[in-house]
């Protein structure tokens with residue numbers, strides 16, 4: 001299987017704090033990978049380095065075999081890296097459809113308006129937002145907000161999608177729906193790397209799990225395997241997370 005995303009020996013320092021210590025991991029084509037770990041483990045920092053919001057002090061990030069470590073976030077989006085945030089940031093005055101059209105037009109330069117419009121209709125269908133296509137993005141429910149955030153990321157036609165705690169705040173039933181949606185996204189051909197602290201979501205969704213603690217990878221494998229590991233249990237218990 002092809003590695004669509006590779007992180008090799010990435011380190012990131014904030015003043016005196018080494019937030020990432022030579023972190024290496026990869027994402028296979030068609031895979032759903034969870035990155036978990038206690039608060040402060042370095043998960044968001046890792047996602048920011050992958051998406052280009054932060055420059056690492058060492059190491060390399062590759063997307064579809066190509067080094068992207070020195071590229072801007074926009075350039076990474078154009079190459080097929082999508083990202084959805086925990087805090088949803090749509091343009092509230094624009095309709096759901098218009099928000100997606102913005103993503104579809106700017107995510108891939110050179111996309112015609114016609115192609116972008118057609119793709120937006122597919123994204124609306126995939127994310128279950130067709131009925132809300134005309135609604136102003138500022139007037140959605142929390143669950144619809146999450147759907148829109150995923151839809152906005154999808155609108156840019158990513159090959160790899162990064163999700164940073166997108167299920168936060170959802171009730172269990174809603175989280176189940178969001179899990180099903182992420183599976184549909186994967187089945188449509190997008191590989192997914194997600195950060196999540198809700199363990200039922202991790203267990204239900206992840207093909208494989210990487211555990212970070214104090215900026216280091218301390219375990220890797222199927223959920224059932226890593227959840228049993230002493231080092232992982234200690235990392236969580238030790239900080240009451």
Ligand SMILES: Nc1ncnc2c1ncn2[C@@H]1O[C@H](COP(=O)(O)OP(=O)(O)O)[C@@H](O)[C@H]1O
Nearest residue numbers: 014017019037038039040041042043044045046
């Ligand atoms: N911009 C920043 N400046 C200084 N320290 C930061 C910054 N961002 C994160 N940190 C620190 O880096 C460590 C990892 O943070 P983070 O990646 O947010 O962890 P997680 O997402 O796993 O909770 C924490 O100790 C945090 O306080």
Ligand SMILES: [Mg+2]
Nearest residue numbers: 040043044045
């Ligand atoms: Mg975080």
